[in-house]
Amino acid sequence: MTDVRVQREVFDSGAELNRFLKRNAGSGGVASFVGQMRDFRGADRASGKALSSMTLEHYAGMAERQLADVLAEAARRWTIDDVCVIHRYGDFAPGDPIVLVMTAAAHRGPAFDACAFIMDWLKTKAPFWKQERGADGQTSWVEAMASDDARAESWDTNAQK
Amino acid sequence: MTLLYFAWVKEKVGLSEETVTPPGDVKTVADLIDWLAKRSPGHGEAFADRKLVKAAVDQVHAPYGTSIIGAREVAFFPPVTGG
Numbered sequence: 701m702t703d704v705r706v707q708r709e710v711f712d713s714g715a716e717l718n719r720f721l722k723r724n725a726g727s728g729g730v731a732s733f734v735g736q737m738r739d740f741r742g743a744d745r746a747s748g749k750a751l752s753s754m755t756l757e758h759y760a761g762m763a764e765r766q767l768a769d770v771l772a773e774a775a776r777r778w779t780i781d782d783v784c785v786i787h788r789y790g791d792f793a794p795g796d797p798i799v800l801v802m803t804a805a806a807h808r809g810p811a812f813d814a815c816a817f818i819m820d821w822l823k824t825k826a827p828f829w830k831q832e833r834g835a836d837g838q839t840s841w842v843e844a845m846a847s848d849d850a851r852a853e854s855w856d857t858n859a860q861k
Numbered sequence: 862m863t864l865l866y867f868a869w870v871k872e873k874v875g876l877s878e879e880t881v882t883p884p885g886d887v888k889t890v891a892d893l894i895d896w897l898a899k900r901s902p903g904h905g906e907a908f909a910d911r912k913l914v915k916a917a918v919d920q921v922h923a924p925y926g927t928s929i930i931g932a933r934e935v936a937f938f939p940p941v942t943g944g
Contacts (some may be wrong), residue, residue, distance in 0.1 A: 735944055756943070757868055759936060762920035763943075787943060799944050819944060825922065827936075828943025829868035841869045844940030 703784040704767045706758065711786050713800055720784055720802045727781045727804035729811035733819055739794035741832060741842070750835035751794060758789040759827035770821045774803070777817065777855075778810035785818060789828060817855050824852040862929070864897075866907070867938035870914060873907035883929075890916045891925040893935060907937070915940055 713734050721730055742748025771783050782804040801818050805811040830842040864881055866874045887896050898908040916923045917936045929935055
């Protein structure tokens with residue numbers, strides 16, 4: 701079973717995880733990841749640029765398809781019982797949740813790996829684009845990073861568990 | 862066919878969407894970009910650096926050599942930054 705949601709509304713990570721746990725009581729390992737908006741752009745807060753808000757644009761239709769494809773690829777590579785991804789679009793303030801990924805498997809290895817894989821692949825494939833507003837009021841489109849491409853590709857070059 | 866533009870590509874073109882009928886010799890994503898780049902100064906600016914513009918044909922990521930024959934929807938956008 702898989703579950704893809706692309707929505708504007710804030711989600712309650714705790715409530716979603718509890719619901720996922722309840723419907724996957726038979727799985728020994730459940731892994732999850734929440735991506736939240738940072739209040740800075742850069743390596744760290746001290747040296748980075750302060751952010752006040754963010755807007756996430758998306759390609760409706762393709763976003764759901766790409767996320768479903770990534771989940772299907774995870775299910776091909778690992779033995780998992782269930783997976784869910786919720787990805788928001790629209791307006792964000794620092795600390796707001798952006799994405800939630802949850803995986804359930806008999807054992808923790810596949811649950812952890814599938815969760816990490818899904819995040820790495822959606823970063824390079826899911827059609828969303830971040831536009832940040834700095835504390836100075838300037839807006840700019842976030843640029844994709846080569847390190848994200850490298851992480852996504854590393855799942856193919858490293859030995860799979 | 863419907864063309865969709867996103868993020869700064871949309872800002873430079875000045876449109877989020879348009880409907881076009883490219884000539885018969887426009888067969889691939891690369892051909893389509895070459896044809897579109899001449900459509901307006903905004904289009905030209907959007908496609909000035911091909912390395913920065915990605916495409917999707919009927920909602921599937923498409924390298925520049927992908928055929929657009931029979932495509933219903935072609936989208937152009939910067940590398941994605943979700944998650």
